[in-house]
Amino acid sequence: MPLKYPFSAVVGCEPDPTTTSGLDGMGLALVLTAISPEIGGVLVRGEKGTAKSTTVRGLAEVLPRIDVRDGDRFSADPHDPAATSPDLPDSSGAVVSRPVRLVELPVGATEDRVLGSLNLEKALTAGAVEFEPGLLARAHRGVLYVDEVNLLHDHLVDLLLDAAATGQVTVERDGVSIGHSARFVLIGTMNPEEGELRPQLLDRFGLTVEVAAPRDPSLRVEVVRRRLAFDRDPGGFVARYAASQAELTRRIALARERVAEVTLGDAAMLKVAEVCAAFEVHGLRADIVTARTAVAHAAWVGRRFVTRADIRAAALLALPHRRRRNPFDAPGLDERLLDEVLGDDELPEPPEPDGPTPTQDPTSTPAETPDSQDHPPAVPEPGGHEGTDPRANEAEQAGPETAHEEASNSTQESRPRRPQSTGDGVSSAVKSGDAYRPRLFTVEGLGQGTPGRRSRALGSTGRRVGAGPGRGAGALHLVETLRAAAERHATDASGSAEGRFVLHASDLRTAVREGREANLLLFCVDASGSMAARRRMVQVKTAILSLLTDAYRRRDKVAMISFRGTDAEVTLPPTGSVEVAAALLDELPAGGRTPLAEGLLTAADVVRRERLRDDRLRPLLVVVTDGRATSGADAVDRSRLAAAHVAVMRVPSIVVDCEEGPLRLGLARRLSAHLQAEHVPMARISATGLVDVVNGRVA
Known part of the structure; x- marks a missing residue:
């Protein structure tokens, strides 16, 4: 199996003891949602060639291993008494440890592939009704990655986001009735130049980050140098970052243990509400996601309770895509307004909760003391900035202000220039x-275009209106396939063997569906x-x-x-x-x-x-x-x-x-x-x- 580019080798994603969070915007968002999947996933928006896919694929390598029962396709947690699996309802089977899965969902996937469907082989050969798990079952307790999520059909995005929000999948189709857990870290990447997500779907992603290629030549050189080194000697490059990979794994595991013990005080909860109200976001999902992210951030940096710095870091990740009033609003957050709402005073420390408090790990990033909390360190803003390795080139490390300035310059450079006069009239x-x-x-009429939401069209999605022969793009129509085989069997002696049907390629029928096109x-x-x-x-x-x-x-x-x-x-x-x-x-x-x-x-x-x-x-x-x-x-x-x-x-x-x-x-x-x-x-x-x-x- 080919080696993957290490997560900590992505410029800006390696543990840095000189900062509070130790990660840039994209790396921080991915780690926080890995610590607390209830946040709802991450949407990474950015131009092509900015290491979006490389970073996401490397995340699974630093997540702690999980325990499962041998032979369980649904990856139920053997240590959770409430977790059950359709494969092993009696919790039998030996407990084994395996790495976290990274499941990639292709843009052209069908609903059957995502949710699961009837096992056709056993249905046709043995007459048994058995469920074949889909990608959501395989991604349970792992990472589900959708590249170019903006090109995924809307009804599939709805399925993913509903499963991510509820942690459950229920399948009622083709004589199958089954439910299973589906808790995963949902990550989507997209290039805005290829189209946007609908606002309703955009809001369902917990966090979002904007990534852009650095403008500083020294930063670009560092990125290229690491990539060439990996391509030249993958094994040696991975070994060089083994220690930093292990450090990230240890910190994520420790943060997962701490997250349930972090206190979200009344003052912090009120401050979250004030921030969300100030930016006029719709609904209450923004408040919930911001609060969960702030708690995860506090656990990540080793604090016992949520502070102003945690809320600021959470707001920069959870609110930019929710403050967009219409599709034409540029993403982003007014940080001056955010700082005004947060104020200069640190939040009061909440009373000690009942029970033990989280233990501070002496080797982790030091937690802030009450004295240092009067001047909380600045958390790097999420902007997709790729900084240099602080240990290799500390003098050239770009700070949050530099990243913000570069992102602003990049936005200005991408705006279209005003057309000039043609010279024969006043422009x-x-x-x-x-x-x-x-x-x-x-x-008018019936088209066959790309799936959309406007004109009537025949395609692979929509309501089923018939069946056609051949191996088309539509899903297999089982009833019509069996009907065709039965009709052929009535006139062809080769249509059966020992009392069972023998399916031929000519018997296959695919569903004809009427939906909408673009x-x-x-x-x-x-x-x-x-x-x-x-x-x-x-x-x-x-x-x-x-x-x-x-x-x-x-x-x-x-x-x-x-x-x-x-x-x-x-x-x-x-x-x-x-x-x-x-x-x-x-x-x-x-x-x-x-x-x-x-x-x-x-x-x-x-x-x-x-x-x-x-x-x-x-x-x-x-x-x-x-x-x-x-x-x-x-x-x-x-x-x-x-x-x-x-x-x-x-x-x-x-x-x-x-x-x-x-x-x-x-x-x-x-x-x-x-x-x-x-x-x-x-x-x-x-x-x-x-x-x-x-x-x-x-x-």
Whole structure:
């Protein structure tokens, strides 16, 4: 079995006696949820190539070994009298020790694979009904890792988060009724550029951290040096970090013993509530998670009760993703407001609880004394910062302030730049208004696109509407498979052997399901001088922003093309990343001539490229214009030919006529005829009106 990169070798994740927690944001979040799985797991958000997967896979190596009974597939705790296993209900079997499992859930997993299902082999050969455990059973008392969790289908994410919250899984299907424990450390990683999680699902993750590659060249060199050393000699590299790995394992085991003995005093509980109220988070889950995280942090650093420093560290991990009021809010937490709410005074020490107090380990990180608690040390903020090895290069160790500054610079650098004027008109950019919730609209017909939450489609998810032959993507339809074998057996003597059916490949039937798919909403917006009225552009941008917000929730792609001056530009490439989209919309300028043909040809090119990526993705083109093609002497003829080209591609289209005034030329109506699109005259473009047009066209 190949060696895994050590957790403590990840820059910033090794025990550091010079700090209170000894870990950076990502490492600290992973360790705290390993100490107390009730926290609810960790979501790691960050750009590609930031060691997210490497760090998560290394976590299982530093977790203490667990005891199980030999032959128990459900890993029930043999030392817990209340823990039972469907495999060994009488608690028989020898007790053995094994490492903690890291179970990876692939994005394409089915519900049967996650929850478990009927053992088909025994059902078909022996007629026995036996449950085959799924990934949740295998992950019990271990780590369940979902890479690219934002690409996982919503109903599977719901299953994972419900199991993580309750610690139980109940399966009622295919003649099987069974329940088992499923307590695991849930960890998800994602790249925000590939789309976001729905707010409802985002809130179910206990902690979240943002990771980014360091900007300091010396830090990057240290990361590369360690990785090259591991690739060159994996065995020697792992041996070099064996001591720090063992130290982390010892500290985690000790913290697990302490966590039940840490006191969360009334003053600390009130301070947690004040912090959550100050950041206006919804519901009470934030209070509960913050309190549990603060207790785990106190146990990790060796304290007997929760202090101000513990609450601060917990809030930085538990609140950033819960304070987002809508998908366009940037993640993060105002630390100045946090410090104002926490205040400068340390919390009073709660009265001693009944029973023994936790024993301080002399070799662990020293707990704070009452004198030192007047000036609690700063806990490194969770920012995914990768610092250098303090023992190898202590002078270059970046502190929390440096990490915060680097993250801010990185955020600023990633923001889109303001488009420049084309030189043939006045360039102006107006902001969109407040997004509203549009009504649901769907593309008519039955598609086969990527699973989403909008238009009707046949796929691998949804309600079962039939069965089809072959080894398709759908789950096996057992009843229809047996029916096909029985029908063949009636006319074919080879269909049975010794009184039992013999299944052939031709007998297999897969379930045909009707669910929902994602669509591509492509806006082609006239941003020329005739459209540059401030009120008009605000309404158009607000409508697009609102549709984008709804598309984010429904897993759609949204794109926007603007044309002005002499050319067209893909202002918003097909994306589900709402943070970048919102900034690009606000920076959209207006003014200049009207290159209508260029806008239509650019739209056709976007549709062509997206169909090459996924020929099942169904687009809807919405052209917002007054139809006045004024860029070049032959602008009208080129616009007509471009419209005919789009019509040949059979792209469902709408032309929203924005022509105003007493004298109207009817150019947008002619454009819709060439596009074979629906023409919708609109004297005033209102945000609500534009959404109503789309609803009326595709519903």
